[in-house]
Amino acid sequence: MIKKAEIVLDGQAHEIPVITGTDGNQGLDMGTFFEKTGLISVDPGFFNTATSISKVSRRDPKGELTYRGYMIEDLALNSTFIESSYLLIYGDLPTKEQLSDFSKRLSKHSLIHEDMMNLLDGFPGKAHPLAVLSVMVMSLSSYYPAEYEETLDRGIDQVTRLLAKIRTLAAFAYKKKIGQPVIYPLDRLPYCENFLHMMFSVPAELYEVPPSHEKILNQLWILYAEHEQNVAATTVQMIGSTQANLFASISAGMSALWGSREGGKNVAAVELIEEILVLGGDYKKYFERFKSGQAKLESNGFGHGAYTGKSPRAVVARELFKEFYSVKADPIAELALKIDDYVLSDSYFVTKNLYPNLDFYSGIIFHSLGIPKDMFTVMQAIGKLPGWLAHWRELRLSGKYAKVRPKQIYIGNIGKQYVPIEQRK
Numbered sequence: 259m260i261k262k263a264e265i266v267l268d269g270q271a272h273e274i275p276v277i278t279g280t281d282g283n284q285g286l287d288m289g290t291f292f293e294k295t296g297l298i299s300v301d302p303g304f305f306n307t308a309t310s311i312s313k314v315s316r317r318d319p320k321g322e323l324t325y326r327g328y329m330i331e332d333l334a335l336n337s338t339f340i341e342s343s344y345l346l347i348y349g350d351l352p353t354k355e356q357l358s359d360f361s362k363r364l365s366k367h368s369l370i371h372e373d374m375m376n377l378l379d380g381f382p383g384k385a386h387p388l389a390v391l392s393v394m395v396m397s398l399s400s401y402y403p404a405e406y407e408e409t410l411d412r413g414i415d416q417v418t419r420l421l422a423k424i425r426t427l428a429a430f431a432y433k434k435k436i437g438q439p440v441i442y443p444l445d446r447l448p449y450c451e452n453f454l455h456m457m458f459s460v461p462a463e464l465y466e467v468p469p470s471h472e473k474i475l476n477q478l479w480i481l482y483a484e485h486e487q488n489v490a491a492t493t494v495q496m497i498g499s500t501q502a503n504l505f506a507s508i509s510a511g512m513s514a515l516w517g518s519r520e521g522g523k524n525v526a527a528v529e530l531i532e533e534i535l536v537l538g539g540d541y542k543k544y545f546e547r548f549k550s551g552q553a554k555l556e557s558n559g560f561g562h563g564a565y566t567g568k569s570p571r572a573v574v575a576r577e578l579f580k581e582f583y584s585v586k587a588d589p590i591a592e593l594a595l596k597i598d599d600y601v602l603s604d605s606y607f608v609t610k611n612l613y614p615n616l617d618f619y620s621g622i623i624f625h626s627l628g629i630p631k632d633m634f635t636v637m638q639a640i641g642k643l644p645g646w647l648a649h650w651r652e653l654r655l656s657g658k659y660a661k662v663r664p665k666q667i668y669i670g671n672i673g674k675q676y677v678p679i680e681q682r683k
Contacts, residue, residue: 261275261276261278261284262274262275262276263276263286267295267297272291272294272295274286274287274288274291275287277311281316281318285308292665298665298667300667304487304492308487309487309492309495309496309662310487310495310649310652310653312486312649312652313326313349313652314326314346314484314486314645314648314649314652315346315484315485315486315645316486317485317486317564319564319565319566320565320566320567321565321566321567321568321569321570321573322570323485323569323570323571325342325345325346325483325484326345326346326349326350328345328351329570330480330481330570330571330574331570331573331574333345333480334477334480334481334574334578335477335574337480338448338449338450338476338480339449339450339475339476339479339480339483339641339644340357340360340361340364340448340449341357342480342483342644343421343483343643343644343647344356344357344360346483346484346644346645346647346648347417347644347647347648347651360418361448361449363418363422364418364421364422364449365422365443365445366422366445367418367419367422367423368422368423368425368426368443368445368452369423369426369442369443370394370423370426370427370430371401373401374394374397374401375430375440377393377394377397378390378394378430378431378434379434381393381431381434383434383435383437384435385435386632387428387431387432387435387632387633387635387636388512388515388516388521388632388635388636388639390431390434390435391424391427391428391431391512391636391639392509392512392513393509394427394431395420395424395427395505395508395509395512396505396506396509397505398419398420398423398505399503399505399506402416402419402505416503416504416505417504417647417650417651420504420505420508420643420647421643421644421647424639424640424643425443425449425452425453425456425640426442426443426456428453428633428636428637428639428640429441429453429456429457430456431636432457432630432633432636433456433457435632438460439460439461440456441455441456441457441459441460441461442456443455443456447467448472450472450475450476450479451467451472453475453640454467454471454472454475454627455467457628457629458628470582470585470586471627474578474582474623474627475627477574477578478575478578478620478623478624478637478641479637479640479641480641481571481574481575481616481620481641482616482620482638482641482642483641483642483643483644483645484642484644484645484648485564485571485642485645488520489514489517489519489520490511490512490514490515490520490521490642490646491511491642491645491646491649493510493511493513493514494507494508494510494511494646494649494650495507495649495650495653495662496510496662497510497511498649498650498653498654499653499659499660499661499662500661500662504647504650507646507650508643508646508647508650511639511642511646512639515635515638515639515642516635521635521638521639522634522635523558523559523615523617523621524559524617524618524620524621524624524634524638525621525631525632525634525635526558526559526617526621527558527559527617527618527621527622528590528621528622528625528631528634529558529631530558530559531590531593531594531597531622532590534593534597535589535590535593539593541593541596541597541600542600545600545604545606548606549606555612558618559614559615559617559618559619559621560601560607560612560613560614560615560618561610561611561612561613561615562615562616565611566611567611568611568613569613569615569616571615571616572613572614572615572616572618572619575615575616575619575620576598576614576619578619578623579598579619579622579623580595582623582626583595583626586626588625588626590622590625590626591622591625591626594618594622597614598614598618601613601614602614620634620637620638621634624637
């Protein structure tokens with residue numbers, strides 16, 4: 259039996275089908291409501307609007323996050339970024355053979371066309387790496403024009419191609435910015451180790467990626483890989499609804515990370531700690547101005563509006579953070595550890611749910627790995643890519659989607675008449 263809700267307007271009842279998720283959450287199916295009634299729902303920001311029906315992930319505001327039904331903490335502590343990517347994109351944890359094949363395909367497609375180096379060289383040295391990456395991803399459309407509408411099976415598809423190439427493009431953008439020669443990917447290296455090798459090795463000397471660095475990067479990218487309908491993921495799907503190719507859709511999602519409300523909060527977290535160090539390191543005194551109401555604490559790695567309690571990603575990230583710095587530390591990390599303990603025990607932060615979040619921990623760790631701050635958002639983009647790919651692919655496979663076309667309530671002038679310019683005052 260299909261459940262229905264009822265809206266009564268001017269004495270007339272209008273039935274609305276109710277959709278129930280596997281977790282028991284319910285939503286009103288408003289798809290034909292305008293057609294039947296002439297009425298639209300108003301929800302700026304889409305905070306109470308489901309833009310899709312998805313199997314990819316589930317976020318419970320009370321403090322739970324799952325990828326395809328698997329708890330995020332299980333994946334972060336036991337899986338790898340590539341295995342979790344396969345899970346998100348294709349729906350199941352891979353068998354040993356499937357994972358081996360997936361890894362080989364990623365290695366095969368890790369190189370970029372040499373002509374793309376001309377595009378890379380055209381950027382000024384001060385170009386932001388996220389801008390470079392977004393353009394380079396979009397340019398892939400020109401190199402694979404006959405494959406816009408990819409085969410969506412588990413063969414050699416655009417999804418695999420982009421996941422393989424994004425780390426190369428990001429590392430090349432970094433090398434371009436600092437004036438070092440690019441380092442090509444090595445097929446023998448796993449995904450995360452390969453990226454770090456391209457980032458930090460130079461032709462003049464041998465470089466080995468520290469195992470602890472590869473491990474923590476795998477774990478952080480798993481935590482970033484998917485977070486339901488955030489702005490960037492929704493952007494990817496909105497562009498994808500026009501049947502734009504994968505590269506165009508993902509490039510748009512990267513652009514959505516540009517704003518400080520969506521990306522860059524891990525940069526703000528590091529800069530906050532740097533500011534405290536410049537002021538002498540007295541973090542308790544520093545935070546007093548926020549506690550007294552003299553300043554507002556925002557965009558710097560504390561709390562998360564999507565949760566009423568602690569974010570499950572933050573809970574896992576704190577464990578990883580503590581473990582990583584049990585054998586490694588620097589001045590910023592040492593102060594961050596003190597701030598972490600202070601914030602989690604101070605009544606002001608506890609009552610306002612301003613706990614250190616994933617961006618706080620990841621920013622400090624990226625800094626310790628040697629990642630410059632202007633690359634932090636790029637690091638987020640790589641981590642988020644599997645979730646974007648999963649949603650884009652899910653949209654295409656469903657076949658049940660239309661071009662996104664929101665409505666509006668107009669509140670402007672009505673009935674104005676054109677006045678010739680010589681008569682205007």
